[in-house]
Amino acid sequence: RVTGLGLGPSSGNLVVVVVQLELVTVRDALNQAMDEELERDERVFLLGEEVAQYDGAYKVSRGLWKKYGDKRIIDTPISEMGFAGIAVGAAMAGLRPICEFMTFNFSMQAIDQVINSAAKTYYMSAGLQPVPIVFRGPNGASAGVAAQHSQCFAAWYSHCPGLKVLSPWSAEDAKGLLKSAIRDDNPVVVLENELMYGVAFELSDEAQSKDFVIPIGKAKIERPGNHVTLVAHSRMVGFCLDAAAVLAKEGVECEVINLRTIRPLDTDTIEASIMKTNHLISVEGGWPQFGVGAEICARIMEGPAFNYLDAPAIRVTGVDIPMPYAKILEDNSVPQIKDIIFSVKKTLNM
Amino acid sequence: TRVVVASRTYADFTPQATFDIKKCDLHKLEEGPPLQAVLTREEGLQYYRTMQVMRRMELKADQLYKQKIIRGFCHLYDGQEACAVGIESGINRTDHLITAYRAHGYTLTRGGTVREIMAELTGRRGGIAKGKGGSMHMYAKHFYGGNGIVGAQVPLGAGVALACKYQGKNELCVCLYGDGAANQGQIFETYNMAALWKLPCIFICENNKYGMGTSVERAAASTDYYKRGDFIPGLRVDGMDILCVREATKFAAEHCRSGKGPILMELQTYRYHGHSMSDPGISYRTREEIQEVRSKSDPISLLKDRMISNNMASVEELKEIDVEVRKEIEDAAQFATTDPEPPLEDLCNHIFSNEPPMEVRGTNPWAKLKSIS
Numbered sequence: 011r012v013t014g015l016g017l018g019p020s021s022g023n024l025v026v027v028v029v030q031l032e033l034v035t036v037r038d039a040l041n042q043a044m045d046e047e048l049e050r051d052e053r054v055f056l057l058g059e060e061v062a063q064y065d066g067a068y069k070v071s072r073g074l075w076k077k078y079g080d081k082r083i084i085d086t087p088i089s090e091m092g093f094a095g096i097a098v099g100a101a102m103a104g105l106r107p108i109c110e111f112m113t114f115n116f117s118m119q120a121i122d123q124v125i126n127s128a129a130k131t132y133y134m135s136a137g138l139q140p141v142p143i144v145f146r147g148p149n150g151a152s153a154g155v156a157a158q159h160s161q162c163f164a165a166w167y168s169h170c171p172g173l174k175v176l177s178p179w180s181a182e183d184a185k186g187l188l189k190s191a192i193r194d195d196n197p198v199v200v201l202e203n204e205l206m207y208g209v210a211f212e213l214s215d216e217a218q219s220k221d222f223v224i225p226i227g228k229a230k231i232e233r234p235g236n237h238v239t240l241v242a243h244s245r246m247v248g249f250c251l252d253a254a255a256v257l258a259k260e261g262v263e264c265e266v267i268n269l270r271t272i273r274p275l276d277t278d279t280i281e282a283s284i285m286k287t288n289h290l291i292s293v294e295g296g297w298p299q300f301g302v303g304a305e306i307c308a309r310i311m312e313g314p315a316f317n318y319l320d321a322p323a324i325r326v327t328g329v330d331i332p333m334p335y336a337k338i339l340e341d342n343s344v345p346q347i348k349d350i351i352f353s354v355k356k357t358l359n360m
Numbered sequence: 361t362r363v364v365v366a367s368r369t370y371a372d373f374t375p376q377a378t379f380d381i382k383k384c385d386l387h388k389l390e391e392g393p394p395l396q397a398v399l400t401r402e403e404g405l406q407y408y409r410t411m412q413v414m415r416r417m418e419l420k421a422d423q424l425y426k427q428k429i430i431r432g433f434c435h436l437y438d439g440q441e442a443c444a445v446g447i448e449s450g451i452n453r454t455d456h457l458i459t460a461y462r463a464h465g466y467t468l469t470r471g472g473t474v475r476e477i478m479a480e481l482t483g484r485r486g487g488i489a490k491g492k493g494g495s496m497h498m499y500a501k502h503f504y505g506g507n508g509i510v511g512a513q514v515p516l517g518a519g520v521a522l523a524c525k526y527q528g529k530n531e532l533c534v535c536l537y538g539d540g541a542a543n544q545g546q547i548f549e550t551y552n553m554a555a556l557w558k559l560p561c562i563f564i565c566e567n568n569k570y571g572m573g574t575s576v577e578r579a580a581a582s583t584d585y586y587k588r589g590d591f592i593p594g595l596r597v598d599g600m601d602i603l604c605v606r607e608a609t610k611f612a613a614e615h616c617r618s619g620k621g622p623i624l625m626e627l628q629t630y631r632y633h634g635h636s637m638s639d640p641g642i643s644y645r646t647r648e649e650i651q652e653v654r655s656k657s658d659p660i661s662l663l664k665d666r667m668i669s670n671n672m673a674s675v676e677e678l679k680e681i682d683v684e685v686r687k688e689i690e691d692a693a694q695f696a697t698t699d700p701e702p703p704l705e706d707l708c709n710h711i712f713s714n715e716p717p718m719e720v721r722g723t724n725p726w727a728k729l730k731s732i733s
Contacts, residue, residue: 055526081526087556092515092549099519102504103456103533105526126509127516133710134497136490137733139504140713171711171720195713274718312725 032218037207039181040070040146043188044108046220048078051106054192057084057097058110058147067112068148068207094120094145098127101143101197108192111147114163114201121166128197129172142195146188149177149201150244150295151344157332162296164243167199168273168305174198174226175273177243181211183270186224194226201272203244229276231283235263238289238354241280241306243269246293246345253350262354272302280306281315289357290315290323295344298327321357326350376400377670381604387587387594387624393611397603404667407449407602409681411441411660414465416689417474418633421464421481425637429697430481433508434495437465439632442602442659443566444469447534449602450609456524458504458517459536461496462566462631466536470503474688478696485706486699492710511537511544514563518550521561521622532560532616534609540571542585551589551622558621562612563589565626566599572635573644586626599627600657630657705730 034042047054060067062075062085075083086093090111097109111117117124128141150162168175176191176198178184184202191198216222232247233254240250247268254264265283269276284290290310292303303325310316310323329343354360376398384392418438424430437444444465451457459466467477472488480487481495488498498506504520507513517535524531537547542565554561565585569576576583586594593615597608608625615623630653634641641650667673708720708731720729 084557087549087552089546089549089553091546092518092553095512095515095546096519096522096550096553099458099504099516099521099533100523100526101519102516103520103523105523122509122512123515127507127512131505132713134489134493135499135505135710136492137710137713138489138499142713174712196715 031212031214033210034181034213035208035210036178036181036184036202037068037070039185039213040188040202041072041074043185043192044071044074045077047189047192048074048082050220053104053106054108055082055084055105056108056110057086057093059086059088059112061085061110066110068204070202070207071110090116090119091123094123095127098123098141098143101128101141102131102139106142106192108144108146111145113159113204114147114149115159115161117145117147117163124167124173124197124199125170129170132196133172140195141197144188144191144198144200146191146200147202148204148207150203151328151333151340152204154335154337154340156335160333162294162328164201164272164294164296165301165305167201168275168302172197173273175201175271176226177201177269177272179206179244179247179268179270181213182217183224183268185213185217186222187226187270190223190226193223198226201244206245209248224270227271227274227276229270229279230268231265231279232268233264233266235265235287237263237287238291238358239265239267239280239283239287240291240293240350240354241267241269242293243272243302244295246295249345249347250293250350253347253354256347256351257354262358262360264354275305275309277309277313280310281313284310284315285318288318288320290319291326291350291353291357292323293326293345293350295328297330298325299330301325301327303327321359324353324357326353372671373401373673374671377672379603379666381601381607382598384604384608385586385596387584388591389593389595392595393607397607399603399666399672401667401672403449404663404672405681407445408660408663408667408673408678409685410445410469411602411663412682412685413474413688414438414441414444414468415660416685417468417477417692418464420689420693421478422633422637424478424482424693424697430495430637431483432494433461434481434637435462435635436633436637437462437631439653439659440566440568440599440629441465442605442662443599443627443629446602446605447564447609449606451532451534451613454502454529455531455613456502456504456520456533457536458507458513458520458533460510460513460538460541461506461508462538463496463498463506466503467498467500467506471500472498474692475695478692479699482696482699483701484696484699485702486695490706491702492706511541511546513537514541514544514547515550517563518554518559518561518622521554521559522557524560525558530617532562532613534562534564536564536566538571539565539567539569539576539583539585540574540579542588543580551592554622555589555592558619560616561622562609562616563592563622563624565624566629567626568629568631570631570635570644573639575644586624589622589624592622592624594624594626596626596628599629600659600662602659602663709733
């Protein structure tokens with residue numbers, strides 16, 4: 011709880027204002043989201059490797075098995091294709107599963123079930139068969155886990171109609187988006203970030219409520235600005251804010267947009283921002299080719315905001331290589347704050 | 361002039377008879393299904409009719425495909441009728457079923473009408489999936505398709521079974537796959553989880569001896585598909601005898617419902633057509649083999665012979681049914697060829713469930729299409 015001090019509105023006297031903010035880590039926010047939704051709807055259940063008795067490989071599901079038991083929190087064998095398919099089948103037959111992939115790298119084993127069994131079924135059945143399922147887990151680069159454990163799947167999943175793809179950054183994002191995903195009657199992929207799990211954020215009163223949801227498909231302007239639009243998702247949002255703080259000292263005001271949802275993409279918010287700032291830089295952790303930034307740039311080219319650009323829209327991305335192990339190499343494989351600052355200055359011809 | 365001989369009354373027919381059926385090979389089971397089955401006249405007539413509808417529907421689809429009125433993939437089920445009809449007679453309507461792409465027969469037994477099945481094949485708005493799914497993606501209540509990816513339906517089926525157990529309604533899921541799919545890794549993953557969690561799942565391998573053009577001997581190190589569930593008890597069943605299939609299914613259903621967990625059935629059956637309409641089906645097997653099955657093991661003939669020789673129905677009566685069935689199929693084909701195609705407005709609908717209308721990008725940036733739930 012944080013208590014604040016403030017000056018009274020007209021009298022100028024010192025007034026004690028109690029502001030109920032809670033510091034919550036992303037991990038705990040995800041945990042709260044699942045706990046609340048499990049309590050709210052008995053059709054919701056969680057399955058995945060180590061989610062029950064181990065409290066979750068990354069402790070995201072800590073305490074849930076103790077509270078809800080074997081029926082609702084299910085440890086699976088190491089059988090991604092099998093248990094993802096089982097989860098989809100359960101969703102087809104009336105339950106609301108949360109299917110955890112220990113990391114999204116392992117979802118590649120099961121990707122057929124996500125796309126062909128989950129995403130496409132409502133369409134193929136012309137509306138007869140909905141699939142209310144959530145696939146969640148950590149996505150993208152971690153720290154020192156090397157190439158097979160560091161891939162970002164935002165672009166691959168966002169390519170496919172029939173899926174919604176979310177990418178939370180803050181604790182509020184994590185809680186509100188995961189709750190929305192669980193309540194959504196469609197297949198939703200929630201791309202979390204392992205490096206963000208331990209980061210604490212202030213959670214407002216509103217965000218602490220059991221019915222707090224964040225609408226899917228709406229980006230959030232984390233920081234308003236007039237000179238350049240920075241669009242990012244997940245961990246890179248924080249990097250953009252840090253870059254913006256540095257640039258502010260030089261008089262450059264960045265508008266930082268937190269996408270929150272990758273599919274459907276909130277093009278309107280990005281366009282409105284560009285019409286104000288005239289400059290666009292998208293920032294992502296994933297590879298450049300056919301990535302999230304590539305899609306954003308293509309849409310801007312095709313829309314009304316193009317005429318407002320004073321410079322080509324550019325992308326800051328991960329380096330186009332498999333992720334190396336050595337720290338110095340890994341650090342230089344993903345965007346750093348200095349890369350964002352450099353790109354802003356280049357775009358603004360500074 | 362000729363005098364019309366009075367037709368036989370129903371009182372002349374045997375109301376029911378008991379038939380010996382083949383013993384099933386057993387795996388990790390102390391005892392199997394009974395060696396005798398009781399068939400009533402009503403049941404016999406119903407099974408006969410349903411199998412005949414299925415047969416003629418598939419043959420009509422063959423015709424329409426050759427006329428290019430049906431396009432794409434079309435995997436026909438003729439020869440295997442005893443499996444679909446036998447299974448349905450061994451479970452409840454409230455149970456669940458999922459199969460692979462050779463699915464027209466199951467769509468019928470699970471409640472689809474011939475009209476809406478055929479109209480789906482011809483891609484019309486009156487199709488069971490409004491023309492959006494096609495041959496491999498037909499759905500009905502408690503019937504989860506129709507699945508195009510070989511083997512993917514098996515984990516799905518176990519998931520349905522998990523939902524059955526979770527919801528405590530004493531329902532089970534019949535989960536079908538072929539001899540070709542039986543070598544898919546995800547099926548073994550599913551066996552493991554189904555057994556571990558005691559899911560009420562009847563795994564059924566429809567062994568029609570060929571996975572596309574590959575015979576079972578060339579595809580599987582062990583062709584004892586009923587044993588390949590290892591720790592899951594199994595039985596090998598004569599899939600051409602509808603009574604055998606029915607009794608085995610009842611046995612399997614009882615096993616599941618008593619909480620013992622999953623069970624596996626291998627149905628030995630045969631398809632007269634090739635793998636699909638693009639496969640003549642004679643490059644990897646002989647015409648003689650096909651003819652042999654037709655003459656000695658045809659499921660419809662087997663039932664017909666049983667009923668006639670036990671005075672459970674007359675030849676004329678069955679001929680009448682044939683005539684009715686032919687008409688039903690003709691009507692359905694007529695509908696399927698005259699019903700209009702889906703409207704273009706429907707193109708982008710049904711992307712998401714329970715969602716406000718949204719915009720979908722068309723083929724170019726100016727094409728903004730509308731999508732409704």
